[in-house]
Amino acid sequence: MSFIDRLRAAERRNDSLLCVGLDPDPARFPDTWRGDVSRIADFCRAIVDATADLVLAFKPQIAYFSAFGAEDQLEQVIAHIRRAAPGVPVILDAKRGDIGATAELYAREAFERYDADAVTLSPFMGWDSVEPYVRSPDRGVFLLCRTSNAGGDDLQARRLADVAGQPRLYEHLAHLAQTQWNPSGQTGLVVGATYPAEIARVRELAPTVPLLIPGVGAQGGDAQATVQAGWRPGAPIAVNSSRAVLYASAGADFAAAARRAADATRRQLNAAKPTA
Secondary structure, eight states, X not given: OOHHHHHHHHHXXXXXXXXXXXXXXXXXSOGGGTTOGGGHHHHHHHHHHHHTTTOSEEEEBTHHHHTTTOHHHHHHHHHHHHXXXXXXXXXXXXXXXXXXXXXXXXXXXXXXXSOOSEEEEOOTTOGGGTGGGSSSTTOEEXXXXXXXXXXXXXXHTOBOTTSTTOOBHHHHHHHHHHTTTOTXXXXXXXEOTTOHHHHHHHHHHSSSSOEEEOOBSTTOBOHHHHHHHHOBTTBOEEEEEOXXXXXXXSSTTHHHHHHHHHHHHHHHHXXXXXXX
């Protein structure tokens, strides 16, 4: 199965649009584990076990592992996802953006070392920075397009004077992801839940690509507006929530609390699907 097929299958099987981001911060671990870097994998495994039937994807953020020299624990976490939730895709949030041999090695890191189903990329060095990742027809990429941070306006909202119609940069990226930057049909886009009007515009320009949508939960994105703007039958969206799920409790019940938070968000997202 291709990445998008796996994503669609997980959406149907778990009746979910929710992606749980795995951003393990030892300073926020439950009491007995707090500050203990060696517990990163244990913490993530507990979250996976508690939410595996509620999500359509997991999204480990590589910096939360590599900053602590815990790349081996990231490998363990992904291997655990394969065992505990074998039908749930793994999106490696790495935001790589280099070219040439370096990009090829980053692609090997994502797809061979970590066995991720998809990876996030920064496309601002152009097609050269994307092409090495789309050679595998069964793996996916998500290109940063209209991100949830306010500083995204600095570049993403600027108009391109030398492109017909003078689209904004994020609009041009959406068009590329739908067309020539999508040779294997596995290219998606990252759009922030804090900008629902822009999600709708991206969906207009890229009607079939998957969207990875961070910003619901701790960042304040509106779940209903997000789903109504981005979800279409057959065009999957993965609405990410990290901190609101991971740190729903600081006590020994953290996994049970994470499950409750994930299920509440899942239900909220499902209720927002357009009916017509």
